[in-house]
Amino acid sequence: MTMELRPGLSAWWLRAAIAVVGVAVLGVLELQGLGSSLLIVFSVILVVAVAMPASPGMTVLIGGAAVATGFMDGSTLSVEAVLLIPLLHMGHVLAGIAGVLPVGARLHLSAFRRPLRRYLLIQVSVLALVAVVLVVPAGRIDPIVEVAGLLAAAGIALVALPRR
Known part of the structure; x- marks a missing residue:
């Protein structure tokens, strides 16, 4: 028995999703009051994570965001800090999936x-x-x-x- 599959989405959409999640993380960090120099560093790390999802770029972004949030003034349990949890986790999951797929792969939403x-x-x-x-x-x-x-x-x- 054979089954016909429709063409799936390009794996490049995963990299675009990683970029969108990463920009949202940078936006939340900026709302928390992160300095512009660290935002530039985190932006470079995000570019590396998007370009090479199998690299430890997303893990470095997660650790950097956690350390930065811990050392910022204000409550560590603010809305912004709690919002970082699902955003960074989603970026990590997407980078993990994109890291094992070939660049020209196609995948189905299922x-x-x-x-x-x-x-x-x-x-x-x-x-x-x-x-x-x-x-x-x-x-x-x-x-x-x-x-x-x-x-x-x-x-x-x-x-x-x-x-x-």
């Missing part, structure tokens, strides 16, 4: 079903942890609450592990 499900599962878990952090009061915490939080984090980690 190939993104499993990565999209995994992406959504991870984002729901991370945003649940963010919600827990927002609910937990700042300052001195009772040891019972700390132990309950550690057990809850361990439970979330066990749920997120792949099942075989």
